[in-house]
């Protein structure tokens with residue numbers, strides 16, 4: 398494999414981890430995404446009774462962080478990669494036994510959850526991989542309670558001035574990554590029905606957080 402093909406393979410393992418390389422990537426992401434996740438969740442109000450969904454839960458570190466905070470609630474994880482589901486289950490075995498975390502295999506395109514189930518939906522470093530952002534955002538909207546919040550945390554978006562963002566931009570056509578700038582995200586969420594946007598940026602690291610509220614039901 399040449400360098401370009403290797404880089405492209407590494408990036409697509411982040412899209413859908415599989416096999417031994419996928420397991421390595423998931424372990425690495427659990428550690429590499431921890432700081433941006435802590436930064437992002439620091440801007441979100443999380444009540445102890447909340448029911449929360451983490452979409453694209455990967456290696457499951459975010460599920461554990463959320464489970465610590467919802468002492469009277471529950472955290473669900475969903476991911477379309479079997480490898481991610483298995484890794485999330487391994488890293489959250491204590492919470493699974495307690496019944497505070499539940500992890501399901503499924504895609505954001507058709508979430509295996511009832512309408513209006515969640516107070517908060519989080520998505521960390523994943524939404525740029527979703528296959529149809531406008532309809533996938535509406536699918537997330539469906540499972541949010543009225544007044545609930547969608548929180549998207551990312552370190553890669555169009556216009557971020559970091560090495561990682563530039564690398565992803567370069568390989569986007571090969572890997573199928575959808576990179577939008579700030580205005581593109583605003584349009585996307587508004588079209589899906591969200592309102593009351595809040596955006597937080599940490600420019601040195603290229604981190605960004607979008608908080609959207611579901612203020613009206615369909």
Ligand SMILES: C[S@@+](CC[C@H](N)C(=O)[O-])C[C@H]1O[C@@H](n2cnc3c(N)ncnc32)[C@H](O)[C@@H]1O
Nearest residue numbers: 413426430453455476477478481504505521523
């Ligand atoms: C870059 S990893 C991020 C994982 C984790 N959120 C983190 O911060 O470390 C992206 C994850 O999103 C998942 N994913 C991508 N597209 C998805 C989809 N359409 N439905 C559900 N999960 C998806 C991948 O399988 C992968 O586990």
